Every structure is written in structure tokens, then in C-alpha cells.
Amino acid sequence: MTENDVFRALADPTRRAIFEKLASGGMNASALRQGMEISQPAMSQHLAVLRKARLVREERQGRFVNYEVDPDGLALIAGWLAKYRAYWPARVEALKDLLKDMDQ
Amino acid sequence: MTENDVFRALADPTRRAIFEKLASGGMNASALRQGMEISQPAMSQHLAVLRKARLVREERQGRFVNYEVDPDGLALIAGWLAKYRAYWPARVEALKDLLKDMDQ
DNA sequence: CAGATACATAAGTGTGTGCTTATGTATCTG
DNA sequence: CAGATACATAAGCACACACTTATGTATCTG
Numbered sequence: 001m002t003e004n005d006v007f008r009a010l011a012d013p014t015r016r017a018i019f020e021k022l023a024s025g026g027m028n029a030s031a032l033r034q035g036m037e038i039s040q041p042a043m044s045q046h047l048a049v050l051r052k053a054r055l056v057r058e059e060r061q062g063r064f065v066n067y068e069v070d071p072d073g074l075a076l077i078a079g080w081l082a083k084y085r086a087y088w089p090a091r092v093e094a095l096k097d098l099l100k101d102m103d104q
Numbered sequence: 105m106t107e108n109d110v111f112r113a114l115a116d117p118t119r120r121a122i123f124e125k126l127a128s129g130g131m132n133a134s135a136l137r138q139g140m141e142i143s144q145p146a147m148s149q150h151l152a153v154l155r156k157a158r159l160v161r162e163e164r165q166g167r168f169v170n171y172e173v174d175p176d177g178l179a180l181i182a183g184w185l186a187k188y189r190a191y192w193p194a195r196v197e198a199l200k201d202l203l204k205d206m207d208q
Numbered sequence: 209c210a211g212a213t214a215c216a217t218a219a220g221t222g223t224g225t226g227c228t229t230a231t232g233t234a235t236c237t238g
Numbered sequence: 239c240a241g242a243t244a245c246a247t248a249a250g251c252a253c254a255c256a257c258t259t260a261t262g263t264a265t266c267t268g
Contacts, residue, residue, distance in 0.1 A: 003117075003120075004117055007111070007114050007115045007120070008115045008225095010111050010115075011111045011112045011114075011115035012225085012226080013107075013108055014226085016107075016111070020187075023187070023188050023191070028244080028245090029244075029245060029246095030243095030244065030245085038227095039227080039228075039229095040244085040245075040246095041227085041228075041229085041230095041245090041246080041247080042226070042227060042228085043245090044245060044246055044247080045226075045227085045246090045247090046226090047245095047246095048246080048247095060234095060235095062234095062235060062236070062244095063234075063235045063236055063243060063244050063245085064235090064243095064244065064245085065244075065245065065246095069188065069191050071191045071192050074185065074188055074191050074192055075192050077181070077185055078185055078192060081178065081181055081182055081185060083124075083127070084127050084173065084178055087127070087173050087175045087178055088175050088178055088179050088182060112255095116255085116256080118256085132214080132215090133214075133215065133216095134213095134214065134215085142257095143257080143258075143259095144214085144215075144216095145215090145216080145217080145257085145258075145259085145260095146256075146257060146258085147215090148215060148216055148217080149216090149217090149256075149257085150256090151215095151216095152216080152217095164215095164264095164265095166214095166264095166265060166266070167213060167214050167215085167264075167265045167266055168213095168214065168215085168265095169214075169215065169216095
């Protein structure tokens with residue numbers, strides 16, 4: 001898992017769609033394919049790229065492999081972005097509100 | 105400028121290096137090349153990609169073209185990341201501190 | 209105006225990427 | 239054990255990408 005792995009993984013729209021789907025709840029590779037018009041090998045290859053970037057992690061459950069979001073990859077992006085936070089001051093207040101919400 | 109433009113622009117390590125250099129202060133294309141072992145056309149092409157992604161914007165000054173960070177591209181990444189903020193709760197407090205600092 | 213400087217664009221090339229088809233591996237079921 | 243199911247991996251192919259060399263365009267200077 002390198003910075004390059006993460007950015008390259010997110011550079012593909014299909015992979016971002018897969019990631020987004022997983023963000024709404026973990027599921028196995030077959031379930032991920034539902035409504036996505038993508039072949040089984042293509043999905044498997046995309047998941048391998050996302051795994052290498054630690055954007056996703058697997059957990060084998062018998063015959064199935066359950067996938068879920070791995071926070072590590074996201075954290076790397078967040079860290080990268082934080083370095084340039086000086087450039088989006090207008091959005092600071094909005095972000096603060098978001099964080100306030102996260103406290104429940 | 106689309107989400108795809110931004111992620112694809114950041115997928116290249118040379119472009120991230122260019123962006124990072126610009127983040128420490130605007131400069132022209134020739135100055136950007138200093139210490140970067142990159143040809144003039146390659147730099148120009150990378151800057152075109154970053155421009156299309158609105159990660160960078162230009163301002164012609166006579167014979168020179170001054171480049172600087174454009175917040176719009178960064179904001180798009182920040183927005184994308186915000187959708188998945190539920191996955192890095194451990195870093196919320198740290199982020200809050202960062203935002204507090206930004207208030208000066 | 210002529211040359212130099214700063215940058216952009218065009219065209220060509222090797223390599224990487226995302227797909228395909230085919231096959232392999234692991235687990236479950238009868 | 240045999241077949242089915244879930245997924246991974248291998249190999250090949252078309253296309254995108256990052257580079258190169260060559261040339262174009264705009265601005266400055268003498």
C-alpha cells in the first residue's frame with residue numbers, strides 16, 4: 001500500500017463505483033456485481049487493486065468472500081488532502097459542521 | 105472538470121510532485137522544472153492535465169505563465185472524501201484540532 | 209525587424225491498463 | 239466422491255498514457 005496505489009486505484013470510475021457501493025455496507029463479490037454490468041473476472045481484478053490500496057479488505061466466509069471498506073486507504077487520502085487544507089478556507093466552517101454531526 | 109479528471113490527474117506521481125511544489129507558492133513553468141528532471145513539453149502536458157482538473161490555474165505574465173493551486177480540484181476531493189467520513193472516526197478529533205488551528 | 213526566450217501543441221513510440229476468454233482453486237451439497 | 243458454486247489467476251488484446259523530438263506561437267529585447 002503506497003500513496004501511488006491509492007490514487008491509481010481511485011483513478012478508475014468503475015473502481016470508485018465499486019468502492020461507493022461497499023461504503024453503504026459490506027457484501028460479497030457476487031452481490032457487488034448486481035446491477036453493474038461487469039464480468040466476474042473484471043470484478044475480481046478491480047477488487048484486487050482496491051485491496052492492494054487498502055481501500056477495501058476481504059473476509060472469507062465459506063464459499064463467499066465478504067468485502068468491506070478499509071479505512072486505511074481513505075486515511076491516506078485524508079492525510080494527503082490535509083497538507084493542502086490552507087487552500088480551501090471557505091469550506092472550513094462547513095467541514096466543522098460535518099464533524100460536529102459525527103459526534104452524534 | 106469532472107471527478108474523473110481530478111482523480112486521473114492525481115494518479116500520476118510526477119503530477120502530484122508538481123502540484124505539491126506549487127502548493128508551497130505559485131511559480132512559472134520553468135521554475136517548476138528546476139530540480140525535477142523533466143522535459144519542457146512533458147511539464148507543459150502535465151500542467152494541461154492539472155489545469156483540466158482545476159487543481160491548478162494559470163495567469164499569463166508577459167512571456168511567463170505563472171501557475172498556482174486552484175482550490176476547486178481540491179474541494180472536489182474533499183467532497184468525495186466527506187461522503188466516507190464515517191469510516192475514519194478515530195481521526196475526527198485530530199481533524200477538529202486542525203480546523204481549530206485554521207481559525208488562527 | 210530579428211533573434212531569443214517561454215511555453216504550447218503535434219506526432220510518434222513503448223508501456224501500462226482494463227477488458228476478454230479460458231482455466232485454476234476452494235468450499236459447499238447431494 | 240462428483241458436481242455445482244464463488245472467486246482468483248493467466249494470457250492475450252485494444253486502447254490510454256507518459257514520454258520523446260519537432261515545430262508552432264507569443265512576448266520581450268536589442
